[in-house]
Each structure stands twice: as structure tokens, then as C-alpha cells.
Amino acid sequence: MQLTVWTYEGPPHVGAMRIATAMTDVHYVLHAPQGDTYADLLFTMIERRGERPPVTYTTFQARDLGGDTADLFQRAAHDAYERFKPAAMLVGASCTGELIQDDPAGLARALGLPIPVIPLELPSYQRKENWGAAETFYRLVRGLAGPHMPAPGTARPARKPGEPARCNILGPTALGFRHRDDVRAVTDLLSRLGVVVNVTAPWQASAADIARLGDADFNVVLYPEIAGQAAQWLKRAFGQPTVATVPIGVGATRDFVTEVARLAGVDPAPVLADAASRLPWYSRSVDSTYLTGKRVFVFGDATHAIAAARIASEELGFKVVGLGTYSHEQARDVREAAARLGLEALITDDYLEVEAACAELQPELVLGTQMERHIAKRLGIPCAVISAPVHVQDFPARYSPQMGFEGANVIFDSWVHPLMMGLEEHLLGMFRDDFEFNDGAGSSHLGHGTKHAAGRPAPVTDAVERAPVVAAMEAPVLVAERPIVLSWAPDAELELKKIPFFVRGKARRNTEKFAGERGISPITVETLYDAKAHFGR
């Protein structure tokens, strides 16, 4: 058993959901108990999707366990086919479904549905989300493109002269960290190289698109965690080479362009000379001098962590003091990247271990996931998010890729801004005793009220809203300007404290206004609620 406060990855069936949801006409029938439907909200709330994920849950209950849960599965699969008419179906079990051993694969086969049905074996007690996504994508690709595979030993027909090279973009999923924008950035990069995109998958692909993956000359793998396995199979089955470089950062984007140009037989020079890449100049400009040697701690999925370490050390002049990943499957790559920086990689999915490592290294900037944002907040360190697990904030309304030259520009901004505000920190240090600009107020880039003794997030807005009030009371000039001093009965004051901190300031102001207008003093609990009723919400 593993004691877990937070987890970096969901269970493997959530990975499968990310593949199904990314696609246009694939349905997933999941043998799962009530409650597992929580996973829908990842897509509808975090990613703000306007459609439910294409998943049917069998919703078995305790009382079904002695009876026929297999029948329940078959009915659910049958009804899902009738209702949604998908072009292909995935079938499998969640962690509890796995324990009752109903064999969704055999049950679905027995239904004889007139569409490809792809069974998924996702061992929930050994594997996690990214593995589940990779396995699902691989099974789909094998199942749907497999029938179009040339006979073993057949050579790939050569491209006709003058015909542009074609490639597939593999790996972007639903609920991926900036996948939506990365697809656009990479598609744009490829088109400037004159390369035609045959299929992007699973992102917005249909089952028919998967079937024609073999038409491309080569594959671009954006996220090896998800598409690495499928790309290996495509290489064996169709002889398609893989572009393994992930274009995150200026250097990696240049490498990517060079590699693609070689496979496509085109000249990379015009794209490499891209003037839209601002990171190199911004990083050289004198203003960036203060970035030099900033100690950074990097943690995330393997793809983003490796890329971040390279950008940090080669493109921004930071000093990487820690590098790690929760992706056990890609641990070797991360270890190699760490070794190049003279570090030992931290390979763990234990949040507490990451927290301990981060606290011990005392970095000046954390580049991590939403989990590390928690850690950094607690330790009072600036942080930028570079990888999944995702949060609603990781789906910005604007175009905000991580890949390509524009992605590097986005990264420059999002990593440097938390540090830029560091100037404010100096001022806080200088004017520690200033009445409204004091130590306790905390600097704006750290969220609110990060400096507190217990190492726990303070009741934040309270500090923000109350501090100026208290300070103003203490400043003699301002006190003289206050015509009446409204007094609060002690029990009313206590009652006020029970109001959630984020609306407490407003409640206080409204109540004092209400009492002031009516000449009520002291303010009692009754006054507080009279005012509440008066103002409504």
C-alpha cells in the first residue's frame, strides 16, 4: 500500500478516457461502479468541454455482485452502441471492475456488434494514467490500422518527385497539458517546411483516420509517454521512421526542424531563421542578467521535465539543482538528462518525497506540476507550471503553446514573470517597516500571504483586506479623519470571523455602512444579520 495525499496520475482507465474523448467517433464502455463517473468532470470542468466524454459506465452496485454483472455489462455495451452509433468501441474495466473478473473482451465479442471492438487490459493496481493512454492508443492503432498493413518485407513505395512529404502527428489527447495549442504550433511549423499532415491522432481523429495512418511517410511523436509505443509499432508495420525530438524550447525546436527537413528532403534554413523566435534575444538582453544562476527545481512528466531542464540551463542561464519525474516508464531518459547536468534524477510518484527534496534544495524557482505549485506556495517559492496533472488554469482562453518557437516565447514569459516580481521582494526587504508595504503583506507573485510561521497557507484574502484597515487605524492622520468609530460587540466580532475569509471584508464594510446610516452602536450579531438581509448578496 502506498500512502498518498495527492497523486500525479489517475488510474489507467482515465488514460483510456483521454484517448476516447480526444477522438470523434469512438465510444468506451467501462465496467465500473457508481462514483467512477467523477472522471467525466475532468473533461467537462477542467478542460471546459461542451460535451460529455464518450464513456458509458455499467454502474454496478453491491447487490449486483452476487448476480449477473456480466449481463449488466452486455446490456450497457449494447445500449451504448444503439444510442451513440460509434465507429469503433473500446471495452474494459476500472479498478473495481477488474476485481470482479467479468471479461469485458469476451462479453463484447459475444454481442457481435458490427463495428471494431477493441478490448483493453489495463491493470489498475500496477499501472497509471499515461501508461493507460499509451496502451489504449497502441491497441486502437493496431486494431484499426493493422488490417491495412503491407505484407512483411514489402518496401515502402518511394514518394513521387515533387510530391510533398506526409507525416502523422501522434500523441495529443484530451486533458493534455497544452495539447490543443501544441498541435497548432507543430502543424504550423510542418506546413512552413512544406510537409503535409496526413493524420493528427488521437486529437480530433476518427476511427477511419486511424485506419489510414500508414499513408504517411513518417511520424511526429509529440508526447512519447502516450504515442511512443504506437509509433514503434507503426515503424515495424509500415516502415515509418519516427521524429523523436520533442520541439519544446528553441534548441529542441531547431533540432526538430532539422530532423523533419532531413526526413522530408527539404531545406530547413528558412524556418530556422525564424524571426518570430524572441526567446534568444530576450534572454540576451541586459534585463535578463538577474536570471543568471537562479536555482531551479524541475519536476513533471518526462517529456516536459527533460525539455524544461534543457531550456533552463541552455536558454535562460539558470542553474538546475533538481530534476525529476513521476513517469516511471520514461525514467531512463530523465536519468540521462539529469546526468548531463551532473544531477541524480528524482524518480517518484510520492508527493511527500518531492516536497522533501524541494524543501532541502531550496530553489529560487520551481518548474513543476500543479502539485509543485502547492509545494512552492507552502515554501514561499515562485513557481511556474510546466506539465500535467492539469488544472483549469492550464487551459487558457488564449493561444498558449509550449512547442515550436512561439511555445518558447510563451515559456520565457511564464517562467520569468514570477521571478521578475522578485524586484518587489527587494523592496519588501528594504521597507520592512512601511505601514502598508510590509513583510506580512507578502509579494504579489507568490499569491497572497505566503509568509507565515506554520508553513500553511494563511487565510489569505483576510490578510489582504484586513491589513490596510489595521494599518490605517494605526496611522494618526487617518484616524483623525474618521468621524465616528463603529464599535463591535465581542460576540458580533466573533460571528464575523465565522464568515468565510473571502467575503468577510465585504460583510464588515456592509455591516458598518448599515450601522452607520442608522446610528447603531455597538454592532451586535442581530445588526450583522439585519445588514446581511438588507443588502442581500
Place this chain on the structure above:
Amino acid sequence: MNAPLLATPVPASGCDAPPILRERGQREVFCGLTGIMWLHRKIQDAFFLIVGSRTCAHLMQSAAGVMIFAEPRFATAIIEEKDLAGLADANAELDAVVERLLARRPEIRMLFLVGSCPSEVIKLDLSRAALRLGQRFAPQVRVLNYSGSGIETTFTQGEDACLTALVPILPEEPAGAQASLLVVGVLADAVEDQFRRLFAAMGITRLAFLPARRAGEMPAVGANTRYLLVQPFLGETARALENRGATRLPAPFPLGAEGTTAWLRAAADAFGVADSVFEAAIAAPRERASKALQHSRRALRGRRIFFFPDSQLEIPIARFLSRELEMELVEVGTPYLHKEHLAADLALLPAGVQLSEGQDVDRQLDRCLAAAPDITVCGLGLANPLEARGLTTKWAIELVFTPIQGFEQAGDLAELFARPLNRRAALEV
């Protein structure tokens, strides 16, 4: 000395009961583990350890992630492949996890081992584990267990299961003790204090709340205990309290001015509070509640509302919206309908209202889209998809996480429904 128990309308149970559509299919509802989200804030020195899978841990952080302002007092002991191989090993592993946990959080006084779907299916006996660990960590930490599994519990039933686990450890009221009032169900601290003041004004001072805010302060119970439920989903807790001799005071649930009045009156009548005293105690806050409701009535009057099943609070809320805000009820879905505990609320629903129990989400969506209600109450998995189809929605989960009970919150409860409508009216994009 007791006056007649209830002055509010009680249903002539059975004959004019509204028709109930019972459905069985995919349920778009959380499991009982989710209750930990509010239970761990309420009992301030308790820790909730789910014994489950990565899915359980993922559920907790996905549902709670944005709401946590402090380090949560809950965690998951994730069952791994090797634990499935042998239960003896699983028990040893669990002990090690608990040891590590309690060493990290020495301030914890009560530990709940919370069962999940996988732990139930592999029949990991958490009651024995609780006993074993309880002996080991006594008297410092009390160890209890309950199941929040999705195969047994729906969303708010997790609170029921947790409180049921608390009942056997409640101290015994002495046999000759004076009658006492026990208010049962998690309330926001501020709401609890409001009720405490109202009961005090009526002269009911032998009063306690279950759960208490701290593990060491759980209330006593006995044959002279009268209890009021604040939530309609506490069926098992009620049964356990009755086994300890307590008597339920039937009442509508304390939502809205009318519901709160009737709920308080049930206690007042049971404790022989004179009408004049009762009236004097509630007049001002009831007046405030009526006034506060006016803010939202304009937006809500005559609007048609559709409830997907979620928290079991649907029926009392529907009663409040139809009677105090004049909304029209299209369908009122609830995961489970406790006819006895909801009798007073059911009796106040308009005749012929469509109730549904259980769920087949696809069929219910068909009905909802066909009915095109003005506002739809649903879970987070359905809200954006319905908004994208042009419907206005209210997240059901907010009704559980927001203080809505009592006079001072009546306006807030109405506002929760008015806001999505006002927002839609305000947006011009």
C-alpha cells in the same frame, strides 16, 4: 408535558403520494467517499484514510482540488498488486501506513478507515483493522471505520455512514436524565451557532450537535434524547440512534423560512415551549429570511426547474423553491428517497409533481432536453454539456458545500438558483 409533536402539515401518508419514476442505469453521481470533503473540515482533529485504489485518490483530488486551503486531513492508502495477493500482507501494509500517517500528524485524535469499492470487493475487513489499530494507538487516537464505496453509497450517504460509525462510541445519557435535543448532520459552524442561539431563546439548553467539532466532545445519547435531522440522507444514522433509545422528531428539513420554522417548531413542541416564547424567538430572523427571499423572487417566480439526482437534498429544496419562490417543478430526481424522513416535505410538494429515484442518465438527459427547463440542477459532469446546449444550470454540489440551512441562509439558498439565471440574462456574448 409534551405538546402534540408536530403542528405543520403531515402527509396522509400513501394515498396522495406523488408518482415516482424509478430508474436503473448509468448514474452520474459521486460515491460516498466525497463526503470526506466536508466531514474532515467539520471534525477538526479527525483524519480520513481511504483504503482504496488510485481511482479513489484521483476522485478525491479532482473533486476537492480547488477547494483545499490547508493541508487536507484525508489521504488514500492505495492498494497495490502485492496487497491483492494476500490479505495478511494487506493488513500489515495498512498498519505501516497508519503508523507513518499518525507520526506525521500527531495532533490527530480520531482516525476513520474508509472502505472503498476495491476494499469491499476483496473483503478487506476494516472493522477488524480498526479494532487492532485502535488498541495499538489508544488512548491517543480513536480508530473507527465505515464504507464510502460506490457500490454501497451515493455521495451524501458517506456522511450517513460516517455518523453511523460514531453512534456506538457516543457516551450514554444517564437513565434519569432530563430530555435533551440532539441535532444530527453536518452543519457549517456558523449555522450551528445560529441554531444554538435560537434554541437557547426557546429555553432548550440541553442541546448538542452530531458530529461535534472535536473527537473528544461527541454528544451523549440515551432514552431521553430527542433528535432532529438536518439532512434527509441520514437513514442509517437515525436507525443507529434509535437503537440507542433516541426518538426522532419528524419535521420538514430546515430549508427556507417555512421549513426552518416547522423544523424548529418540532423541537419547540416536543420540549413544551410556549407559543409566545417560540414566536418571540423566531420572529425577527424569520422576518429577515422572508425579506432576503424577496431579492431572488423576481428572478425565480414562474421559472421551470429540473433536478438531476445528486445529494438527496432535492426534495426539500424543491419544496422550498415551489412554495417560497413560486418556481415550477418539472422533474425532481433524487438518488434515493427516504419516504419516512421526507414525509413532511413530500406532503408540501405540489400535486402531480414528477419525482424520480435512481438514474439512467441518458434517458434522463432526453427528458430534460425535451422539457427545456429554465434551470437544471445537475452534477459537474453534466453542467457544461447542458450549458453548451443552451440550458442554464446550477451545480448541485454547491448545495452541499454552501451553508443553506436556517433563516439567515434562506436568501443565500434562493440566490444560488437566481444567480445562473441573472448571469445568463446579463451576458451579451
